[in-house]
Amino acid sequence: MDNQPQDVSSWFENTMHNAIAKRASDVHIEPERDTLNIRFRIDGLLQQIEVLGNHLQDNIISMIKVMSNMNITERRLPQDGHFEFNYMNKVYNIRVSVLPSLYGETIVFRILNREDILIRLEGLGLLPDQLELVNKLISSSSGMVLTTGPTGSGKTNLLYSIIHALNKPNKNIITLEDPIEYQMTNIRQTQINESIGLSYVKAMRSVVRQDPDVVMLGEIRDVDTAQMAILATLTGILILTTFHTFDVPALITRFLEFGVTNSIIAQTIKGVISTxxxxxxCDSCKEPYAIKELEKLDTYTRNLIEHHTTPINFQKGRGCDKCGNTGYLGRTGVFEVVYFDEEIKTCIIEYKLPSYISALIQRKKARSLRDAAMEKVFQGVTTIEEVSRVLGSRIG
Ligand SMILES: [Zn+2]
Incomplete structure (x- = not known):
């Protein structure tokens, strides 16, 4: 802990520059017993950046509270706020969360409208056959297209890319978001604000009277929003939204629990994209390698390798200055795209069991998330270890 900063505000300025330059999505300021730890989330993983003495804690917290319009005297309750930050002629929106913890208040900044958020659909990492299916899904003039995945899996990013692709002068596109992560031109974006009563349901009710073609709905969490959204699709609107489930059968079950009938589900849901x-x-330090002990891999992965028809190009990052010796730099999406065709719709109408629907999707040879991820391993884009980290290891 040498080189302790003297001036808190220039320390803060430097830290924010550093975070944006390193493409961090979040900055954590975490009080421990004797220290104040600074960590950045880069490419989805936290990295320790700096350890300060805790004598700076009070000054830093007060400064940030003032900047984010928070109550500076409140130290026992969580607070939310935001501020804007200028860097290289670009304005960044920073969302701030303060949470009291054992050794003082923990602060987390989320850096919004980062450069890496808005990318074209073609640049997300969809395999060619999947991109074709996504384009087919989003060309529907009504109905619902859902994206699923845990927090930080890129589902909002995917929705932004879809909106970007649909953004034409002849379309009225409205988004309901919490928070607005990226500002887009020619799109009407509304910030959901529960504290003043502007909930998803309430906003949705008004949006349908705004003559929209496409509505991006941040997420479906409750019965009212689900039913409202389904009703809207029946009036000829294409709804794009996110949903917290892990597979298609679970999603169908959830909608049934929300009181949506199976025939309406079959009629309105066009498809699901998991991500x-x-x-x-890292491109600067990647090198080819051969897997020596194939028998140590699980059967599923071994099968994929043995039955792969095109040449396999295993690569690994040695670690260099550019990637902070991690061997990785940047991220790409992996996807599972399920198009609800007649066969799947019939299953839903006939109340087939979840296991039956899962088997049907597998039979259709739609690539699962793991298949799509392994394809990226074979192309030398990522590693088997990384796939196991994200999707879990397979046993047997
Ligand atoms: Zn490297």
């Missing part, structure tokens, strides 16, 4: 993010091998 995860995997780290890419």
């Amino acid at each position: 995860r993010l995997v780290r890419k091998i």
